[in-house]
Amino acid sequence: xxxxxxxxxxxxxxxxxxxxxxxxxxxxxxxxxxxxxxxxxxxxxxxxxxxxxxxxxxxxxxxxxxxxxxxxxxxxxxxxxxxxxxxxxxxxxxxxxxxxxxxxxxxxxxxxxxxxxxxxxxxxxxxxxxxxxxxxxxxxxxxxxxxxxxxxxx
Numbered sequence: 001x002x003x004x005x006x007x008x009x010x011x012x013x014x015x016x017x018x019x020x021x022x023x024x025x026x027x028x029x030x031x032x033x034x035x036x037x038x039x040x041x042x043x044x045x046x047x048x049x050x051x052x053x054x055x056x057x058x059x060x061x062x063x064x065x066x067x068x069x070x071x072x073x074x075x076x077x078x079x080x081x082x083x084x085x086x087x088x089x090x091x092x093x094x095x096x097x098x099x100x101x102x103x104x105x106x107x108x109x110x111x112x113x114x115x116x117x118x119x120x121x122x123x124x125x126x127x128x129x130x131x132x133x134x135x136x137x138x139x140x141x142x143x144x145x146x147x148x149x150x151x152x153x154x
């Protein structure tokens with residue numbers, strides 16, 4: 001019997017290619033991800049800002065499974081410029097019940113969380129924005145807020 005692997009977490013940012021992800025393509029992507037993750041002991045969350053075609057995804061599970069999946073993600077033609085924001089061992093799952101949760105995200109939330117700075121603040125960069133990664137605790141706190149239950153109205 002194989003010994004259980006320590007829990008690992010990877011958070012990345014990328015941009016959808018072309019015109020972005022129409023709702024039916026996004027639904028198909030989520031069905032595929034949930035099926036794959038179920039079979040490979042993975043959980044996580046996908047955020048997508050349609051107006052800027054930006055993804056932020058959290059994947060958690062055994063490191064070898066995450067490494068295989070992220071290699072596939074990095075080659076996926078549906079997006080480009082995949083950039084790891086954080087990776088490392090995790091004390092526990094942020095999304096233990098989500099094979100792949102999904103939240104339509106506000107662009108400003110993604111930019112605040114991932115640390116975008118305008119080009120004017122980063123001379124010499126080719127893109128209009130550059131990434132400055134926030135400390136992992138701040139990034140995890142923001143992403144973990146999506147797993148919190150909504151308050152019940154009185």
